Amino acid sequence: xxxxxxxxxxxxxxxxxxxxxxxxxxxxxxxxxxxxxxxxxxxxxxxxxxxxxxxxxxxxxxxxxxxxxxxxxxxxxxxxxxxxxxxxxxxxxxxxxxxxxxxxxxxxxxxxxx
Amino acid sequence: xxxxxxxxxxxxxxxxxxxxxxxxxxxxxxxxxxxxxxxxxxxxxxxxxxxxxxxxxxxxxxxxxxxxxxxxxxxxxxxxxxxxxxxxxxxxxxxxxxxxxxxxxxxxxxxxxxx
Numbered sequence: 452x453x454x455x456x457x458x459x460x461x462x463x464x465x466x467x468x469x470x471x472x473x474x475x476x477x478x479x480x481x482x483x484x485x486x487x488x489x490x491x492x493x494x495x496x497x498x499x500x501x502x503x504x505x506x507x508x509x510x511x512x513x514x515x516x517x518x519x520x521x522x523x524x525x526x527x528x529x530x531x532x533x534x535x536x537x538x539x540x541x542x543x544x545x546x547x548x549x550x551x552x553x554x555x556x557x558x559x560x561x562x563x564x565x
Numbered sequence: 566x567x568x569x570x571x572x573x574x575x576x577x578x579x580x581x582x583x584x585x586x587x588x589x590x591x592x593x594x595x596x597x598x599x600x601x602x603x604x605x606x607x608x609x610x611x612x613x614x615x616x617x618x619x620x621x622x623x624x625x626x627x628x629x630x631x632x633x634x635x636x637x638x639x640x641x642x643x644x645x646x647x648x649x650x651x652x653x654x655x656x657x658x659x660x661x662x663x664x665x666x667x668x669x670x671x672x673x674x675x676x677x678x679x680x
Contacts, residue, residue, distance in 0.1 A: 455607075487671075494569070494655055494671035495608070541607050549659055549667035550598035551621040555607025 453478050455544050455556035459484040463562040464532050472527040472559050474542030485543040486516055489558075495541065510555065512536070525552065537563045567592055569658050569672035577678045578646050586641045586675045590658030597639040598669060599631060600655040608655055615661055616637050643677075651679045 458477045464470050476482065483502045487495040499510025505545035506518040516527045525542060539560050570589045577666035578584050590597050596615045610623035614633035633639045639660075643650055653676050657669035 492673060494673045495657075498673070499667060500668070543607070547667055548669070549596075550600075550610055550613055550657060550669055551623075553610060555609070557605065557607050 453544070453552075453554055455542050455543070455554050457540075457542055457556035457559045459559045460557075461560040461562065463564060465564050466534050467531050470527075470529045470532045470536070470561070472540050472542075472561070474525045474527065475555060476523050476525065476542070476544045478523075478544050480546065482544040483546065483548055484516075485545070485553075486510065486525075486527045487541045487543065487555075488512075489539045489541065491538075498540075499528070524530060532561075532563055534563045534565065537561055569656055569670050571652060571654075571656050571675050573675060574673070575676045575678075577680065579680050580646055580648060582646050582679075583642065584646060584677060585642045585680040586643075586654050586656075586677070587638065588641070588656030588658075588672060589638045590656075591670045594635045594658035594660060594670070596659045596661050596667075597637065598659070599639070599641045599656045600657065601625070601672070602653040602655055604652070611641070646679045648679050652678060653677075 454477045485500045486498040498514045499508050501508045508516050539558045541558045542556040572587045577595040598613040602608040611625050612622040617633045628644045653674040655674045658671045659667045659669045660673045
């Protein structure tokens, strides 16, 4: 069965500390992988996506993600977190960059403490 | 460049009623998708409209229907509302299927509460 697991419901990090959000997926074919961020009262914003090529993908707002096929993982990282990064983060997997059959994880809520 | 807009922002209905949500796509986009995001969950795909027709559909009952207008804007209709329909409803627009990049751009959503 196709699925996305984000093991951490919420994470708290100090401002300036590094961040890693975990994502594991189960998918039959080679998937497109995505990370989205959702701030309160706002829709989803695409941080980055991966399909092929370099397994380390750079995104917006200083985020990056690494695809590890052997571990079926696509973890999101940021070297230094800012208070404005506090939000909900969603990992997603799908057959293309469009909507149909895109499966989202349940999300990880990031809290940033001063 | 206007992004995806949705209206209303919030809505309260009672069980059994019907609701219509509206979406205007990002400029230059002609494909609109609708998602339901229940509290504490990720979005779930409802359906996608292109050329005024429903092209793809997720696992949602027929109570959920939609429409796309010639200007590419779209409506989501839900009939016979259930308590479980309470959720954030997201609209996303994109370039048409088959385009090199079908990246979706999401609106802020409509929060529906069914009492």
